[in-house]
Amino acid sequence: MNMRILAALAALTLPFPLIAQQSPAHDPAALQQKALGDNTAYGIVEDLTTEIGPRLAGTEREAAARAWAVTRLKAMGFANVRIEPFDMKTWVRGIETAEVTGPYSGKMHISALGNSASTGEKGLEAEVVYFRTLADLGAAPAGSLKGKIAFVSHKMTKTQNGASYGQFGGVRRIGPSLASEKGAAAIIIRSVGTDYHRNPHTGGTSFGEKGVPIPAAALSIPDAENLERMIARASKKGEAVRMKLVLTPRQIGTTQSGNVIAEVPGSDPAAGMILIGGHLDSWDLGTGAIDDGAGVAISAAAAKMIMDAGTPKRTIRVVWWGAEEVGIFGGRAYAEKHGAAGHALAMESDFGADRIWQVDFRLPEGTDDLQTRIANALAPLGVGRGRDVAGGGPDHGPIVALGVNAIDLQQDGTDYFDLHHTPDDTLDKIDPKAMQQNVAAWVTVLGIVANDPADLLPKAKVAE
Amino acid sequence: MNMRILAALAALTLPFPLIAQQSPAHDPAALQQKALGDNTAYGIVEDLTTEIGPRLAGTEREAAARAWAVTRLKAMGFANVRIEPFDMKTWVRGIETAEVTGPYSGKMHISALGNSASTGEKGLEAEVVYFRTLADLGAAPAGSLKGKIAFVSHKMTKTQNGASYGQFGGVRRIGPSLASEKGAAAIIIRSVGTDYHRNPHTGGTSFGEKGVPIPAAALSIPDAENLERMIARASKKGEAVRMKLVLTPRQIGTTQSGNVIAEVPGSDPAAGMILIGGHLDSWDLGTGAIDDGAGVAISAAAAKMIMDAGTPKRTIRVVWWGAEEVGIFGGRAYAEKHGAAGHALAMESDFGADRIWQVDFRLPEGTDDLQTRIANALAPLGVGRGRDVAGGGPDHGPIVALGVNAIDLQQDGTDYFDLHHTPDDTLDKIDPKAMQQNVAAWVTVLGIVANDPADLLPKAKVAE
Numbered sequence: 001m002n003m004r005i006l007a008a009l010a011a012l013t014l015p016f017p018l019i020a021q022q023s024p025a026h027d028p029a030a031l032q033q034k035a036l037g038d039n040t041a042y043g044i045v046e047d048l049t050t051e052i053g054p055r056l057a058g059t060e061r062e063a064a065a066r067a068w069a070v071t072r073l074k075a076m077g078f079a080n081v082r083i084e085p086f087d088m089k090t091w092v093r094g095i096e097t098a099e100v101t102g103p104y105s106g107k108m109h110i111s112a113l114g115n116s117a118s119t120g121e122k123g124l125e126a127e128v129v130y131f132r133t134l135a136d137l138g139a140a141p142a143g144s145l146k147g148k149i150a151f152v153s154h155k156m157t158k159t160q161n162g163a164s165y166g167q168f169g170g171v172r173r174i175g176p177s178l179a180s181e182k183g184a185a186a187i188i189i190r191s192v193g194t195d196y197h198r199n200p201h202t203g204g205t206s207f208g209e210k211g212v213p214i215p216a217a218a219l220s221i222p223d224a225e226n227l228e229r230m231i232a233r234a235s236k237k238g239e240a241v242r243m244k245l246v247l248t249p250r251q252i253g254t255t256q257s258g259n260v261i262a263e264v265p266g267s268d269p270a271a272g273m274i275l276i277g278g279h280l281d282s283w284d285l286g287t288g289a290i291d292d293g294a295g296v297a298i299s300a301a302a303a304k305m306i307m308d309a310g311t312p313k314r315t316i317r318v319v320w321w322g323a324e325e326v327g328i329f330g331g332r333a334y335a336e337k338h339g340a341a342g343h344a345l346a347m348e349s350d351f352g353a354d355r356i357w358q359v360d361f362r363l364p365e366g367t368d369d370l371q372t373r374i375a376n377a378l379a380p381l382g383v384g385r386g387r388d389v390a391g392g393g394p395d396h397g398p399i400v401a402l403g404v405n406a407i408d409l410q411q412d413g414t415d416y417f418d419l420h421h422t423p424d425d426t427l428d429k430i431d432p433k434a435m436q437q438n439v440a441a442w443v444t445v446l447g448i449v450a451n452d453p454a455d456l457l458p459k460a461k462v463a464e
Numbered sequence: 465m466n467m468r469i470l471a472a473l474a475a476l477t478l479p480f481p482l483i484a485q486q487s488p489a490h491d492p493a494a495l496q497q498k499a500l501g502d503n504t505a506y507g508i509v510e511d512l513t514t515e516i517g518p519r520l521a522g523t524e525r526e527a528a529a530r531a532w533a534v535t536r537l538k539a540m541g542f543a544n545v546r547i548e549p550f551d552m553k554t555w556v557r558g559i560e561t562a563e564v565t566g567p568y569s570g571k572m573h574i575s576a577l578g579n580s581a582s583t584g585e586k587g588l589e590a591e592v593v594y595f596r597t598l599a600d601l602g603a604a605p606a607g608s609l610k611g612k613i614a615f616v617s618h619k620m621t622k623t624q625n626g627a628s629y630g631q632f633g634g635v636r637r638i639g640p641s642l643a644s645e646k647g648a649a650a651i652i653i654r655s656v657g658t659d660y661h662r663n664p665h666t667g668g669t670s671f672g673e674k675g676v677p678i679p680a681a682a683l684s685i686p687d688a689e690n691l692e693r694m695i696a697r698a699s700k701k702g703e704a705v706r707m708k709l710v711l712t713p714r715q716i717g718t719t720q721s722g723n724v725i726a727e728v729p730g731s732d733p734a735a736g737m738i739l740i741g742g743h744l745d746s747w748d749l750g751t752g753a754i755d756d757g758a759g760v761a762i763s764a765a766a767a768k769m770i771m772d773a774g775t776p777k778r779t780i781r782v783v784w785w786g787a788e789e790v791g792i793f794g795g796r797a798y799a800e801k802h803g804a805a806g807h808a809l810a811m812e813s814d815f816g817a818d819r820i821w822q823v824d825f826r827l828p829e830g831t832d833d834l835q836t837r838i839a840n841a842l843a844p845l846g847v848g849r850g851r852d853v854a855g856g857g858p859d860h861g862p863i864v865a866l867g868v869n870a871i872d873l874q875q876d877g878t879d880y881f882d883l884h885h886t887p888d889d890t891l892d893k894i895d896p897k898a899m900q901q902n903v904a905a906w907v908t909v910l911g912i913v914a915n916d917p918a919d920l921l922p923k924a925k926v927a928e
Contacts, residue, residue: 052568226751226890423573
């Protein structure tokens with residue numbers, strides 16, 4: 001409250017450009033200091049993971065999370081809290097077991113991939129055909145996998161910026177449809193992950209419009225490596241390893257999902273709003289702590305801190321997105337409904353809860369000074385300026401594609417794929433201190449951009 | 465072979481005491497150098513975990529492991545390879561699921577404890593009553609748990625020597641029988657472990673001769689902490705958390721287990737044999753890599769290295785014990801059959817595969833020089849001399865109790881309880897370099913004691 005009075009007084013006595021650039025109410029150093037001692041974000045993710053838990057897109061649990069979110073965002077004091085619903089086709093998990101039946105034995109830890117077909121309750125027993133890489137699977141002759149289980153065992157490596165997910169995630173995204181084309185009865189992959197625990201990494205796959213879905217699942221990494229050893233030993237004896245899979249997921253048809261929206265109204269609606277958030281849905285194996293309870297918590301805690309410090313020039317719109325994991329359905333529905341108009345900037349937190357180490361921009365020409373001020377203000381938090389073009393986060397992809405600006409506060413992803421899409425995505429994996437550093441970085445950027453005089457409204461796009 | 469000839473020549477030309485103390489064939493420095501470049505031990509545990517996998521005591525898988533072991537030990541060149549069978553009562557795991565049914569929701573990762581009763585396939589739904597410690601459970605009034613699920617959430621801490629397992633393991637060993645006495649319908653415990661993964665730690669419990677078995681299971685640590693948060697929130701609202709458990713383990717009656725024995729015959733049978741080994745059975749959730757594939761591998765690889773270097777004075781008897789996990793049945797059967805007579809020393813490896821950091825002794829008076837020589841020979845491997853009295857390992861407890869000497873090569877247990885009795889006990893957790901250091905320490909001690917002139921035979925015990 002004192003801060004607001006100070007801001008009002010300052011507005012009366014100082015020349016406009018200086019106010020705009022250094023809003024006393026949203027002074028980066030003061031906001032950072034406050035954020036580094038504030039546990040609002042951790043409280044949000046603690047409550048969400050405890051009171052709601054897993055919240056698969058399109059299910060009753062995601063609906064429960066939306067209802068919880070509306071109550072929570074209203075209690076935090078945000079304006080215009082509401083749900084924007086949309087319809088989606090929904091897939092749910094069933095039984096999932098895997099067992100080596102010969103020449104060795106053993107149960108393996110497995111989880112179906114999103115959109116996997118079912119083996120039926122009686123399961124499927126077949127010979128396993130090993131491919132070291134996705135490219136090797138691609139090179140298999142048509143029809144050569146008929147009646148067999150394809151096994152692809154690409155090994156992912158750790159990277160700070162998560163870049164290896166692009167390459168190695170292909171096994172999960174494309175592998176199943178490739179195996180289906182070649183006649184495989186099913187496909188199992190080494191989990192797309194970097195840990196060594198008996199936790200399979202689930203995630204979405206797609207068979208396209210015309211493809212024939214087959215059972216598709218991920219083995220935990222210790223299981224995948226054990227299977228490789230079994231195959232190597234069996235092949236020396238001229239034998240093939242056989243497995244029995246029981247996977248009974250199913251498509252349950254059209255259900256409802258939705259985006260939960262809340263706002264910090266700005267003093268100058270014409271300046272365009274800042275769109276921030278994370279996704280509320282999660283995969284069903286963990287409790288969705290780092291993916292993406294952390295993101296909804298960091299973005300909302302930062303917006304609340306701005307709101308509590310004083311009215312910003314620009315409106316901040318917080319969106320807790322629905323149905324990100326299964327195809328960015330929330331982001332697509334939003335872009336279709338709202339378009340780019342009136343959006344000055346998009347920022348999302350969806351890469352865990354580790355410290356932010358880099359900032360990247362996608363801002364119009366003539367904003368060099370703004371970018372330098374942001375980078376300088378972030379430096380005390382250990383954040384360096386990167387050379388990538390910001391993407392704005394997965395849920396903002398659709399409106400960034402329509403011309404909206406973006407800033408990415410890059411989280412350290414070195415250990416992110418130890419936990420990503422596994423049962424291990426639970427609250428205990430979040431370091432409260434790292435989360436405070438995230439909020440401090442977010443509030444820094446919001447405090448500057450929300451009050452900046454630059455014209456950040458998207459220009460009408462020329463048809464390409 | 466050259467080493468043997470050298471040893472024989474040396475025996476002809478050097479005075480006896482010096483030979484005995486510094487057997488050239490078993491020179492510690494030379495053996496250590498060889499061990500630090502040898503992968504025999506890793507190969508054994510790799511083969512065992514890949515070709516056999518989990519091998520629960522009394523089951524067909526443990527029998528398969530014994531058959532595998534006989535073949536393997538013969539192929540390594542050991543003499544007198546044989547199985548000494550014994551009968552045991554056998555418990556096997558069934559279905560195991562746990563779900564919070566109110567006022568929150570969520571599936572939890574759970575595993576039954578050995579000797580747990582069944583809930584029946586339809587399961588058991590009841591109110592959860594929380595106890596912070598085992599002592600708190602002990603203080604609950606008789607009958608106060610009737611129809612309820614007791615939940616004890618003791619937190620274990622990491623220690624290098626594993627001492628905390630004595631204290632905190634009590635929750636698993638005694639908790640279920642205490643809860644049964646007080647009328648509980650079932651008991652769930654926070655896993656006795658130090659990790660933060662969704663892996664329950666199983667392990668044996670006992671209801672005694674007269675106790676009534678109840679369903680008893682361990683939650684993974686992230687699940688236990690989430691349940692604690694749920695209980696705290698619900699109790700603020702005056703509500704109780706309810707859970708549904710489905711646990712269908714069963715006692716399958718009397719089956720056969722056995723100890724697998726192999727020997728390096730010594731030149732002086734009257735000097736008494738050195739009994740070494742690890743246990744061949746494992747819990748059924750992992751593949752038994754660190755518990756205790758590592759131990760059978762380290763002990764046998766060290767014995768083979770002694771055998772290959774030349775005939776020792778004392779016979780080395782390698783035992784791969786059966787049914788350790790469920791009550792040290794193999795060690796008890798051996799002590800009953802063989803007694804203490806003729807055993808100069810017992811040493812077991814059963815605390816993982818991390819580096820050895822300490823040596824402890826239980827040797828007769830007058831062996832100070834021997835102990836000093838052993839400690840000095842181990843020092844180059846980073847092994848310090850401890851002040852504990854050696855126990856000889858769990859399987860050797862019964863004969864050590866009859867008066868047999870013991871030396872403990874203590875492995876670093878700091879991270880052991882991250883993996884102990886979980887699905888995560890898999891080959892990838894073993895560092896081949898640390899395993900070589902283990903073998904180097906073992907071969908050092910064996911090389912010295914197997915050739916030492918000291919009288920190490922057990923004295924006839926006076927009835928106490």
